[in-house]
Structure formats: structure tokens, C-alpha cells
Amino acid sequence: METVIRLDKVSKRYGSTLAVGDVSLQIGKGEIFGIVGPNGAGKTTLIEMMEGLRSADSGTVKVLNKDIRSHSQQIKERIGVLLQSTSIPGNARVKEILNVFSSFYDRTADLEGIIRLLGLGDRLNSYFKSLSGGWKQRVSLALALINDPDIVFLDEPSMGLDPVARNQMWQMIKQLREEGRTIVVTTHYMEEAETLCDRVAVMSRGSLIALDTPENLIALLGEGKRISFRNPGRTSQKAMAELTNVVHVEWESGIIKLHSTDMDLTLQHLYRRADEEKWVVRGLKLEEMSMNEVFSELTEKQGRGA
Numbered sequence: 363m364e365t366v367i368r369l370d371k372v373s374k375r376y377g378s379t380l381a382v383g384d385v386s387l388q389i390g391k392g393e394i395f396g397i398v399g400p401n402g403a404g405k406t407t408l409i410e411m412m413e414g415l416r417s418a419d420s421g422t423v424k425v426l427n428k429d430i431r432s433h434s435q436q437i438k439e440r441i442g443v444l445l446q447s448t449s450i451p452g453n454a455r456v457k458e459i460l461n462v463f464s465s466f467y468d469r470t471a472d473l474e475g476i477i478r479l480l481g482l483g484d485r486l487n488s489y490f491k492s493l494s495g496g497w498k499q500r501v502s503l504a505l506a507l508i509n510d511p512d513i514v515f516l517d518e519p520s521m522g523l524d525p526v527a528r529n530q531m532w533q534m535i536k537q538l539r540e541e542g543r544t545i546v547v548t549t550h551y552m553e554e555a556e557t558l559c560d561r562v563a564v565m566s567r568g569s570l571i572a573l574d575t576p577e578n579l580i581a582l583l584g585e586g587k588r589i590s591f592r593n594p595g596r597t598s599q600k601a602m603a604e605l606t607n608v609v610h611v612e613w614e615s616g617i618i619k620l621h622s623t624d625m626d627l628t629l630q631h632l633y634r635r636a637d638e639e640k641w642v643v644r645g646l647k648l649e650e651m652s653m654n655e656v657f658s659e660l661t662e663k664q665g666r667g668a
């Protein structure tokens with residue numbers, strides 16, 4: 363896959379705060395690349411260094427094979443950035459805003475196409491300030507697309523949107539990938555990372571602590587599923603941990619949850635041991651793991667210094 367963004371050992375400090383420390387990563391053409399992390403993890407600083415809005419203290423940022431420090435103007439023509447709705451004039455009508463922004467660029471996209479993609483046709487005469495959060499976000503996305511960018515940067519695109527508007531935003535972002543664009547998105551919503559992103563970078567306290575597809579990140583915690591059943595008594599956490607392929611045991615008084623790298627083998631072993639030990643295994647379920655759990659596990663581990 364052709365690399366369109368390359369970061370090598372990029373760091374940024376604000377006084378004594380290390381906002382981003384020694385981050386290296388590559389983003390391929392046509393990917394939806396997610397950056398997730400708790401508050402203050404460095405997501406905005408990282409994405410803004412890719413956009414050329416903040417400069418790195420050390421390391422290199424290359425976008426479309428050009429160093430962002432020496433080619434920032436050229437790169438700006440080829441990228442789109444989602445603006446906060448507060449930076450858009452509320453007293454202007456949507457069509458006026460689109461026209462003004464399109465005059466800023468040498469190269470412009472087919473405005474009719476953007477209006478169709480984002481369903482803005484009926485809102486062109488509305489004042490920006492009168493729109494709901496979801497429609498404002500669509501206008502912001504239209505502005506990010508106005509120069510027909512190769513790379514679109516979206517910092518928290520669905521922040522504050524209701525579930526319907528969020529879903530519509532995801533469909534629009536996926537459509538941008540279909541058009542061959544690369545999307546870099548930061549998010550607090552793990553469901554967004556899981557359903558939208560091809561790969562996800564997990565940041566914690568300025569460091570990149572994991573980078574993989576959502577499926578592989580989930581698989582880090584076992585097979586992406588866990589076996590849950592009622593505690594049969596007369597057993598121990600140690601006995602559960604010794605079952606074949608078990609990588610982690612969640613032990614609450616009433617319920618036992620086993621994370622495994624091979625569910626079938628673990629289940630077979632569990633039933634064999636239950637037979638021998640006269641455990642009565644009740645309420646057995648297979649539960650799907652989510653990015654949310656992966657995220658908590660990874661960032662908590664980092665917090666414990668593991």
C-alpha cells in the first residue's frame with residue numbers, strides 16, 4: 363500500500379508536559395486510520411502535527427512524500443481539515459459559506475457533488491447558526507472536502523451527535539474512502555473506532571501503545587470472545603487459569619469469565635475437569651469482546667506502568 367503519511371520519532375512538549383513522545387507510524391492511501399486515547403493522551407497534538415498546524419520539536423512528519431516543515435503550503439492544498447463549528451460564521455447562509463471557502467483554494471471540488479453526498483441541498487439557504495449539531499457537522503465536512511483533498515483529517519467528527527446523526531456521519535466517511543481518499547480520525551468513541559477504522563492507533567500519555575486493526579487489537583485479549591458461567595463453587599481462580607489456552611480469568615464471586623486463545627479447546631478442557639471435579643457449570647455464554655474493553659485494558663495497563 364502506498365504510504366501517504368509517515369511519522370518518524372515525532373515528539374512535542376508544552377513546557378514540562380510531553381504531549382507526544384517519539385511516535386513513529388505510517389498511514390496508507392485509502393485507509394480510515396483512527397487515533398484513540400483518554401483525555402490528554404496527545405491525539406489532537408498528533409493530528410495537528412500531521413495537518414501542519416503545530417510543529418514537532420523533533421522527528422519528521424512527511425505528508426504525500428513531502429516534509430511538512432518545508433512544503434506546508436503545497437500540502438495544505440491537498441488536505442482537508444474538519445473545522446470546529448465555532449470557527450464558521452453563524453450569520454452566513456450555507457451556500458455563502460461554501461462559496462467563500464471554495465474561493466480560498468486553487469483546486470476545488472465539484473460543489474454540486476459535495477452537496478449531493480452530504481444531502482445539503484435543502485439547507486443551502488439556511489443560516490449556519492440555525493442548524494442542528496448534525497447539520498452543522500455536515501457543513502463542516504463539506505468545507506473539509508472543498509479542495510477535493512487526498513487526505514481528510516477529522517478531529518472528533520461525531521462529538522455531540524445523536525446516534526442517528528453519528529451513523530450518517532460514518533456512512534459519509536466510508537463513502538470518502540470509496541472515493542480513494544485517506545481519512546485520519548480521532549475519537550473518544552470505541553464503537554466508532556471499531557466500526558469505522560481500518561487500523562487504530564491507541565495513545566496514552568503521549569505514547570503510541572498499540573497500533574493494529576480493530577480485530578487484531580481485540581484478539582490481543584484472547585480470541586475476541588470470552589466464556590462466562592456461574593461459579594460452580596469448590597473451584598479456584600488457579601484451577602481456572604490452568605485450563606488449556608486460558609490467558610486471563612475474571613473472577614467475581616458469582617460469575618467466572620475466561621479469556622482464551624482457543625475457545626473450543628478451553629471449553630473441552632472445562633467440561634472434562636467439570637466431570638472429574640463434579641463442578642456443575644450453569645449459565646454458560648460466549649460473550650463478544652469490544653474495542654471498549656481492549657481500550658480500557660491497554661490504557662489501564664499503561665497507567666499501572668506495565
Ligand SMILES: Nc1ncnc2c1ncn2[C@@H]1O[C@H](COP(=O)(O)OP(=O)(O)OP(=O)(O)O)[C@@H](O)[C@H]1O
Pocket residue numbers: 376379380381399400401402403404405406407408
Ligand atoms: N497549547 C497547549 N499548551 C499547553 N499544553 C497543551 C497545549 N495543547 C495541549 N496541551 C497538553 O498536552 C497534552 C496532550 O493534549 P492533546 O490536546 O493533544 O490531547 P488529546 O488526546 O487530544 O486530549 P482530548 O481528548 O482531551 O482532546 C495534555 O496534557 C494537554 O493539557
